[in-house]
Amino acid sequence: MPIQNNISLKPYNTFGIDVSAKYFISVSSLNELKSVLALEEYPNKLILGGGSNMLLTKNQDKLVIHLNLKGIEIIVENDEFVIVKANAGENWHEFVLWCMDKNFGGIENLSLIPGNVGTAPIQNIGAYGVELKDTFVSCETFALPDLSMHTFFKSECLFGYRDSIFKQQKDRYVITSVSFKFTKHNHKLNIQYGTIASELELMNVVNPTIQDISKAVISIRESKLPNPKIIGNSGSFFKNPVISKKQFEDLLQNFPDAPSYPVSENEIKVPAGWLIEKAGFKGKRFGCYGVHKNQALVLVNYGGANGNDLLNLSKLIQKTILRLFNISMEAEVNIL
Ligand code: EPU
Numbered sequence: 001m002p003i004q005n006n007i008s009l010k011p012y013n014t015f016g017i018d019v020s021a022k023y024f025i026s027v028s029s030l031n032e033l034k035s036v037l038a039l040e041e042y043p044n045k046l047i048l049g050g051g052s053n054m055l056l057t058k059n060q061d062k063l064v065i066h067l068n069l070k071g072i073e074i075i076v077e078n079d080e081f082v083i084v085k086a087n088a089g090e091n092w093h094e095f096v097l098w099c100m101d102k103n104f105g106g107i108e109n110l111s112l113i114p115g116n117v118g119t120a121p122i123q124n125i126g127a128y129g130v131e132l133k134d135t136f137v138s139c140e141t142f143a144l145p146d147l148s149m150h151t152f153f154k155s156e157c158l159f160g161y162r163d164s165i166f167k168q169q170k171d172r173y174v175i176t177s178v179s180f181k182f183t184k185h186n187h188k189l190n191i192q193y194g195t196i197a198s199e200l201e202l203m204n205v206v207n208p209t210i211q212d213i214s215k216a217v218i219s220i221r222e223s224k225l226p227n228p229k230i231i232g233n234s235g236s237f238f239k240n241p242v243i244s245k246k247q248f249e250d251l252l253q254n255f256p257d258a259p260s261y262p263v264s265e266n267e268i269k270v271p272a273g274w275l276i277e278k279a280g281f282k283g284k285r286f287g288c289y290g291v292h293k294n295q296a297l298v299l300v301n302y303g304g305a306n307g308n309d310l311l312n313l314s315k316l317i318q319k320t321i322l323r324l325f326n327i328s329m330e331a332e333v334n335i336l
Contacts, residue, residue, distance in 0.1 A: 003042075003063065012066060013051035014114050016232030017307045021046075021064035028068045028089070030176060036065055037147055037174065045144075046336070047174050049088065052115035053123060053234055054334045055314075057307030067118055069176060072098060077184075083137060085179045088118020092125075100211050105187030106135035106180065108210040109196070111217040114228055114235060118175045122166040123332070124159045128217055129193040133159040135180045141173040161269075162239050162332055189213060195220050224294045232301030233292065237314060238272040238329045251325060272321075272329055273297035279320045289313065311335060 007024035010016055023042060027033045037045065042063035049067050069087040072095065076083040082104055086095050096111050109130035113120075121139055125132045138153045150173070158165045166173055187210050191197050199216040200208050208216075226233050240261075243251075248268040251258050255278065261269045276282060276296035283293035289305035290313075292298040299310055318329050 007064075009048075009051075009056060009060065009064065012048055012064075013054055013056055013234075014228035014232065015055055015234050015301050015305075015307070015310070016228070016303070017056045017301065017305070017310075019056045019059045019307065021060045021062075023063040024066070025063065026066040026068045028070065030069070033065070033067070033069070033174070033176065034142065034147055036063075037142060037144065039063070047171075049119035050091065050114060050116035052228070053119065053332070054336055055234060055307050055310055056336050057311055058336075060336070067116070067174075067176075069118070075179060080184060082182050082184060083179055084182060085177050086117045087177045088116060088175050090117040091115075092117055092120055096214065099182060100214050103210070104182035104184065105189075105210040106182040107132075108214040109190055109193075109217055111214040112221045117178050121157060121159075121164055121175060121178060123162050124164050126162070128196055128220075129190045131159070133157070135182060137179040137181050139178045140176050142176060143173055144171065161242075161263075225298060226292055226294075226300055231292075232303070232305070233298050234333045236272070236297045236332050237299045238276075238297060238317075239332045240269045240272050241275075241327050241329050242267050242269050243327055244268075247326070251327075270327065271297075275321050275325055275327060275329070276317055279317070279324055281317055281320075286313065291317075307335075 004024045007021050008018055009021055010018040025036055027036055044062040046060055046062040046064045047067060048064055067089045069089040071087040072090060073085045074082055075085050092115050093112050095117055096107050099107060109128040110125060113125050113127060120132050121136065133154065136154055138151050140151050143150055189208060196216050199220055200212060203216060205212045242263050245266050245268060248260060259271055259274055263269050273296045281291045282296040284291050288302045289309050290300055292300050299313060314331060321327055321329050
């Protein structure tokens with residue numbers, strides 16, 4: 001496939017921002033990817049997966065490479081577990097549904113997360129008490145600029161809360177496939193996260209299966225999070241800030257109802273959605289963009305917003321939270 005010029009990236013980012021790529025190519029095989037990465041006449045390249053964790057604020061002069069590597073393969077299987085390798089361009093949620101269909105347990109709590117398989121390890125995606133790292137075995141990568149292939153096993157990936165070596169060494173590795181270990185029987189279900197248990201009750205489920213959990217998660221997410229196909233968004237725009245115990249005690253003085261999750265002996269995670277709501281931004285609309293009405297952590301494009309509108313709103317929110325609570329919030333999405 002030849003390189004195309006001046007292509008709109010609107011269909012390729014879940015925020016639905018209409019900027020263009022000066023040079024664009026979609027690749028569907030490893031060989032094609034390798035030869036495109038080797039093109040010296042385009043020294044600057046931008047790898048695009050599902051486009052679900054980025055805010056595009058300008059037209060892109062780089063060569064934009066859309067990773068369209070498809071395919072799911074069972075690598076090892078016995079009575080108890082299975083190792084499955086999925087190529088980077090597979091849609092994450094379709095991959096979860098494929099696992100549910102086969103009764104492979106492990107990522108049911110991660111249903112309906114937007115994005116592709118290949119970008120999931122970068123953020124160590126997580127929801128409802130489960131993170132990608134819990135089932136991750138390894139991923140195959142091309143290293144830039146020499147295009148050597150390297151397989152990363154879990155311990156090398158430095159997974160943390162929305163963090164990994166791939167995020168820390170941005171643009172150094174292109175993930176081409178990810179392998180997972182799933183259970184086939186006696187699935188260890190994770191229903192501790194409050195809303196899952198209550199959703200299962202609403203569904204009249206007493207002995208949940210992984211498929212029930214997937215359905216419960218889909219239902220919770222659909223009720224709280226906007227569908228990017230209808231309202232442009234990038235999921236959580238900010239990370240939940242981690243603060244010291246002392247700082248949290250100060251916060252409790254003024255806000256005794258502040259929710260929190262312990263992180264370590266001296267650190268506490270405070271939900272950014274709660275802070276943003278307390279600061280009065282929840283549901284606020286500024287013309288064609290704003291803060292989602294059901295989940296303040298999600299910034300939305302109602303149609304026609306540009307990336308800088310949203311970036312400025314995110315900065316205003318960060319400034320306000322710092323002023324009101326003395327807490328710094330870090331963006332979770334990549335600003336490009
Ligand atoms: N909250 C508010 N107001 C809001 C939103 C949340 O007060 O507008 C409070 C809730 O009442 C609750 C707490 O904040 O006490 C936590 O809310 P929620 O369970 O919705 O989770 P979250 O911390 O806001 C995180 C992830 C989500 C993930 C959910 C569920 C981050 C940055 N976000 O959100 O991930 O789906 O937990 O596990 O860690 C994403 O990354 O795109 C994403 C959606």
